[in-house]
Amino acid sequence: MNQRTPLIIFALVMAAIPFIPGVPPFWIVLLNNIGLAALVAMGLVLLTGVGGLTSFGQAAFCGFGAYTTAVLTTAYGVSPWLTLPLSLVVSGIAAVLLGIVTVRLSGHYLPLGTIAWGIGLFYLFSKLEFLGRNDGISGIPPLSIGNFRMLDPGTIYFAIWIAVLVSALLTMNLLDSRTGRAIRALRRGHVAGEAFGVQTPRAKLLVFVYAAVLAGLSGWLYAHFQRAANPTPFGAHAGIEYLFIAVVGGAGYVWGAVLGAGIVVILKEILQSYLPYIFGGQSQLETIVFGILLVVLLQLAPTGVWPWLMSRLPIQPGRKMPDASLPLATPVRAQASSAVLLQIEKARKQFGGVIAVNDVSFDVQAREIVALIGPNGAGKSTTFNLITGVLTTTGGTISVLGNKVDNAPPQEVVKLGVARTFQHVKLVPDMTVLENVAIGAHLRGSAGAISSMLRLDRADEAKLLAEAARQIERVGLGDQIDQLAGSLSLGQQRIVEIARALCVDPLLLLLDEPAAGLRHLEKQRLAALLRQLRDGGMSVLLVEHDMGFVMDLADRIVVLDFGTKIAEGTPDAIKTNPDVIKAYLGATA
Amino acid sequence: MNTTIMLFLLQDGITNGAIYALLGLALVLVFAVTRVILIPQGEFVTFGALSYAMLATGQVPGTAKLAMAMGVVAFGLDLFEARRSLRPRRVARAFALNIALPAAILALTYGLAGPKTPIAVNIALSLLIVAAIGLFLYRIAFQPIAHTSVLVLLIASVGCHLALQGLGLVFFGAEGLRGPALSNTALTIGPLRFTGQSLAVYGLTVAFIVALWLFFGFTLMGKALRATAVNRLGARLVGIRTTLSGQIAFLLASIIGAISGILIVPITTLYYDTGFLIGLKGFIAAIIGGLVSYPLTAVAALLVGSVEAFSSFYASNFKEVIVFTLILPVLVLRSLAAPAVEEEKD
Numbered sequence: 001m002n003q004r005t006p007l008i009i010f011a012l013v014m015a016a017i018p019f020i021p022g023v024p025p026f027w028i029v030l031l032n033n034i035g036l037a038a039l040v041a042m043g044l045v046l047l048t049g050v051g052g053l054t055s056f057g058q059a060a061f062c063g064f065g066a067y068t069t070a071v072l073t074t075a076y077g078v079s080p081w082l083t084l085p086l087s088l089v090v091s092g093i094a095a096v097l098l099g100i101v102t103v104r105l106s107g108h109y110l111p112l113g114t115i116a117w118g119i120g121l122f123y124l125f126s127k128l129e130f131l132g133r134n135d136g137i138s139g140i141p142p143l144s145i146g147n148f149r150m151l152d153p154g155t156i157y158f159a160i161w162i163a164v165l166v167s168a169l170l171t172m173n174l175l176d177s178r179t180g181r182a183i184r185a186l187r188r189g190h191v192a193g194e195a196f197g198v199q200t201p202r203a204k205l206l207v208f209v210y211a212a213v214l215a216g217l218s219g220w221l222y223a224h225f226q227r228a229a230n231p232t233p234f235g236a237h238a239g240i241e242y243l244f245i246a247v248v249g250g251a252g253y254v255w256g257a258v259l260g261a262g263i264v265v266i267l268k269e270i271l272q273s274y275l276p277y278i279f280g281g282q283s284q285l286e287t288i289v290f291g292i293l294l295v296v297l298l299q300l301a302p303t304g305v306w307p308w309l310m311s312r313l314p315i316q317p318g319r320k321m322p323d324a325s326l327p328l329a330t331p332v333r334a335q336a337s338s339a340v341l342l343q344i345e346k347a348r349k350q351f352g353g354v355i356a357v358n359d360v361s362f363d364v365q366a367r368e369i370v371a372l373i374g375p376n377g378a379g380k381s382t383t384f385n386l387i388t389g390v391l392t393t394t395g396g397t398i399s400v401l402g403n404k405v406d407n408a409p410p411q412e413v414v415k416l417g418v419a420r421t422f423q424h425v426k427l428v429p430d431m432t433v434l435e436n437v438a439i440g441a442h443l444r445g446s447a448g449a450i451s452s453m454l455r456l457d458r459a460d461e462a463k464l465l466a467e468a469a470r471q472i473e474r475v476g477l478g479d480q481i482d483q484l485a486g487s488l489s490l491g492q493q494r495i496v497e498i499a500r501a502l503c504v505d506p507l508l509l510l511l512d513e514p515a516a517g518l519r520h521l522e523k524q525r526l527a528a529l530l531r532q533l534r535d536g537g538m539s540v541l542l543v544e545h546d547m548g549f550v551m552d553l554a555d556r557i558v559v560l561d562f563g564t565k566i567a568e569g570t571p572d573a574i575k576t577n578p579d580v581i582k583a584y585l586g587a588t589a
Numbered sequence: 590m591n592t593t594i595m596l597f598l599l600q601d602g603i604t605n606g607a608i609y610a611l612l613g614l615a616l617v618l619v620f621a622v623t624r625v626i627l628i629p630q631g632e633f634v635t636f637g638a639l640s641y642a643m644l645a646t647g648q649v650p651g652t653a654k655l656a657m658a659m660g661v662v663a664f665g666l667d668l669f670e671a672r673r674s675l676r677p678r679r680v681a682r683a684f685a686l687n688i689a690l691p692a693a694i695l696a697l698t699y700g701l702a703g704p705k706t707p708i709a710v711n712i713a714l715s716l717l718i719v720a721a722i723g724l725f726l727y728r729i730a731f732q733p734i735a736h737t738s739v740l741v742l743l744i745a746s747v748g749c750h751l752a753l754q755g756l757g758l759v760f761f762g763a764e765g766l767r768g769p770a771l772s773n774t775a776l777t778i779g780p781l782r783f784t785g786q787s788l789a790v791y792g793l794t795v796a797f798i799v800a801l802w803l804f805f806g807f808t809l810m811g812k813a814l815r816a817t818a819v820n821r822l823g824a825r826l827v828g829i830r831t832t833l834s835g836q837i838a839f840l841l842a843s844i845i846g847a848i849s850g851i852l853i854v855p856i857t858t859l860y861y862d863t864g865f866l867i868g869l870k871g872f873i874a875a876i877i878g879g880l881v882s883y884p885l886t887a888v889a890a891l892l893v894g895s896v897e898a899f900s901s902f903y904a905s906n907f908k909e910v911i912v913f914t915l916i917l918p919v920l921v922l923r924s925l926a927a928p929a930v931e932e933e934k935d
Contacts, residue, residue: 112876120913127906247744291752295730298745
């Protein structure tokens with residue numbers, strides 16, 4: 001089934017509805033409200049469901065959109081079409097300013113922060129003289145094309161739903177792209193994305209602004225639909241309701257926004273019109289029932305209605321397989337000024353009084369497999385984090401091919417050709433293996449958000465996916481390429497991480513316990529792969545606890561204990577080294 | 590400006606701030622233990638205050654019946670959950686907590702309510718009612734989804750807020766109510782007059798902060814609650830009943846909310862929907878306090894109260910704007926000091 005077919009059918013159905021004889025005009029008004037809410041919720045899908053940034057303040061961005069056009073059209077007589085870009089720009093600028101402050105907040109500060117400025121802005125709208133205070137602004141001109149004025153709900157209906165469909169299409173295009181993968185990786189934390197060059201603060205700001213612009217668009221349409229703007233629809237309760245819509249529909253799904261908007265708007269309407277008959281005139285009953293229904297719904301389907309519906313569909317949408325023959329250019333790297341691939345000199349890391357890495361020095365030469373071993377808490381993973389820029393060193397120098405990397409951010413370290421895997425697997429479980437691995441090639445593509453939305457990125461994108469497919473084939477997971485990463489065994493997930501790292505086309509591969517969770521045969525296959533990589537010119541530095549695996553594979557071994565290097569040498573020398581035996585067994589054996 | 594006005598504003602700010610501090614403390618408490626951002630905290634305030642005000646006029650507030658109804662639902666949920674092992678003892682316990690307790694509160698309320706009921710009895714009744722509502726709210730709305738993400742809990746919390754606020758309108762009407770003062774004594778120091786009411790506000794706030802600090806720092810139950818907050822699974826593995834922790838957190842939060850309400854309802858008129866804004870100001874304090882630190886939250890709450898008092902004097906139109914944007918500089922500071930460590934989400 002073509003991915004576009006359902007969208008076209010939906011568009012045709014929506015286009016046909018106003019022409020069906022006997023459709024009550026009131027339904028059209030409802031559909032307009034659904035469309036307006038869906039636009040805002042779609043932004044929230046991207047922001048909250050996909051990017052993991054919860055915002056209660058979206059209604060305020062609608063307010064920016066609505067008030068911009070209201071002021072400009074009524075006070076200055078500007079044409080509504082001219083105010084459209086201005087409304088979007090004003091919402092966008094407001095989002096940049098608030099976003100710089102808020103998106104860097106971690107976890108729960110973010111939603112709370114958005115509640116606070118959402119309410120602050122609501123009161124600002126209702127107190128400012130030129131926005132008409134609590135009464136707002138009325139007499140906003142309708143949208144018009146030539147002499148055709150969109151006065152009634154039936155005509156602006158088309159403007160609203162074209163906006164919804166176009167936004168949905170652009171949003172889906174964005175998600176299915178290089179930038180989209182970076183956004184989708186945000187929710188699982190920033191370390192994994194940054195290790196492959198993703199600028200996470202910029203990606204967060206991008207979704208924040210994108211969501212705000214969609215809300216601004218909804219506000220602009222709202223102003224010309226209602227022909228008036230007052231503060232009420234842009235307050236805290238509205239902001240909360242938009243978030244609701246996104247969660248009810250299914251916070252990770254673009255169409256969930258439309259479905260959620262439909263469910264919530266219609267439900268509220270039904271409650272408002274029928275409850276008074278049943279219970280006799282008590283106003284506010286609908287909020288009570290609405291609140292209770294919401295809690296019940298969340299208990300029954302915490303992930304939302306859309307994924308629940310999709311999992312019951314008889315036909316699952318197919319995916320196009322990448323053409324693995326497309327070549328991807330090798331990345332351009334900084335000039336080498338030393339033959340030593342990785343040189344660590346007196347690297348030191350202190351956490352308060354604890355010295356996790358104590359003046360450790362070692363090197364990795366080209367075409368060499370070096371193992372870093374030591375008991376738990378020896379500082380192995382910390383050393384990895386120092387090399388890749390996740391942590392900053394307290395002292396000492398680290399250089400790759402003679403270029404010092406001291407305290408460069410991870411995004412810069414990966415550009416030098418250093419790629420890594422993680423001790424605790426950091427994949428995006430609801431993305432396919434292919435998409436996860438393609439994140440590794442992030443820096444080898446160049447398409448930005450706008451070209452992705454407009455599908456101008458397809459040539460670039462096809463090459464990235466081809467490279468990802470090749471690396472998946474190389475590590476032997478070709479059969480799993482289309483599965484969700486979260487459905488794989490832990491051992492396989494580690495291998496996916498290796499494929500992702502290989503997409504960097506690295507000079508040095510850092511593997512943190514790659515063999516943990518693998519079965520014997522899988523370990524042998526992994527060892528063969530690593531040897532093959534070395535013979536192909538790559539170097540590998542690995543942390544591993546399986547001594548059989550390490551002794552068989554490594555050319556050289558560095559042993560850490562309590563943050564200090566206690567030995568270095570060939571596997572045979574290490575096996576008999578009394579200090580190493582003492583560190584592992586606790587006493588002279 | 591002269592010193593007297595400044596002192597008055599400061600006094601006003603500190604009184605309000607103390608209330609925000611109490612609410613901020615409750616929010617931090619609930620969040621730390623259950624990861625629920627308790628939007629309905631404001632409803633605990635209005636329910637407590639307006640139940641007290643209604644009892645003072647001799648009427649039985651609808652909240653008592655609500656507690657009973659929620660108890661029945663909670664009992665149903667308990668039975669349904671334990672349907673495979675319905676041992677008499679278990680059923681009896683669920684019955685005692687969910688049916689007998691609210692029934693007793695309802696009966697007490699009907700029995701004691703009257704125009705001549707002493708203030709202390711009215712306070713006790715309001716506290717009992719709201720405490721039961723808080724307890725059952727956790728059982729009904731949050732316990733079944735305790736394992737889900739903060740976002741889902743937050744949305745559920747919003748749902749509870751809407752339902753409870755709507756019920757507030759049904760119970761108390763759209764007209765605001767005021768309650769009788771707790772005491773009519775007053776104390777005059779220089780130009781300032783301290784009413785018994787405001788002294789009670791200060792005293793109770795300080796008492797709660799100290800009590801919470803002692804509870805979480807020095808008792809086994811307090812430590813168990815903190816352990817639940819950090820790692821639910823880990824806490825269960827060492828034998829802490831995480832459900833119980835959640836119930837205790839909600840119980841404490843609802844009592845704190847109701848007390849705050851009873852403290853302010855003699856000072857200002859409260860409406861069924863006033864709680865939301867008061868609760869949000871508690872939030873601001875809690876956020877400034879970083880959702881973890883009780884003393885910092887208390888200090889922040891005093892700051893919020895003072896800023897509110899001063900801005901209502903100088904720019905009363907923009908009072909709310911100023912209070913709510915107060916958070917922006919704090920957020921900027923927090924984002925500059927953003928922690929480098931990765932947090933595991935979901």
